[in-house]
Structures are given as structure tokens and as C-alpha cells.
Amino acid sequence: MEETYWDLSPGEGEPVGAAEAVERTSALLAESVRIRLVSDVPLGAFLSGGLDSSSVVAFMRQATDGPIRTCSMAFAE
Known part of the structure; x- marks a missing residue:
């Protein structure tokens, strides 16, 4: 049985070029x-080794002057 969770139909408005799409996506991720x-407790990030967690930490670094607490794990093979 297959279920559809997303309908990725084209959005409204004018198409944009690759450079503008990258700029808009970067701005949205940075704002997010x-x-x-904003927190009343220390924040950190788990580094999984992928591009997604590294990107989040890079955006965290751009948005704050303080240190970024990170952690990662290693498992025996």
C-alpha cells in the first residue's frame, strides 16, 4: 500500500534562476x-557527519557571537 504525503506541485509566481533560488533558500534557512x-538554556547541535547538520551549525555560527556547542558519536564497527 502506498500513501502520498506530499504534493509538490509548482508554486505560484514567476520561476527563478538557480542563483536566486540558492540565495532565497540560504536566506530562509538562516532565518529559520x-x-x-532564542532560548533560556544553552543550545547545541548534534553533528551526524552529514551536510545537513554541518550547515545548521554554520548558520548558527553566523547568527551568534558565542561558541557553538556540538557533539557527535562514534560506534565500533
Whole structure:
């Protein structure tokens, strides 16, 4: 049985070029991370070794002057 969870139909508006799409996506990700940095407890990030967690930490670094706490894990093979 297959279920559809997303309908990725084209959005409204004019198409944009690759450079503008990258710029818009970067701005949206930066803002998303920035608004989540508001906290009354210390924040950190788990580094999984992938591009996604590294990107989040890079955006965290751009949005704050303080140190970024990170952690990672290693498992025996």
C-alpha cells in the first residue's frame, strides 16, 4: 500500500534562476536557524557527519557571537 504525503506541485509566481533560488533558500534557512536560537538554556547541535547538520551549525555560527556547542558519536564497527 502506498500513501502520498506530499504534493509538490509548482508554486505560484514567476520561476527563478538557480542563483536566486540558492540565495532565497540560504536566506530562509538562516532565518529559520536564527529564530530557533532564542532560548533560556544553552543550545547545541548534534553533528551526524552529514551536510545537513554541518550547515545548521554554520548558520548558527553566523547568527551568534558565542561558541557553538556540538557533539557527535562514534560506534565500533
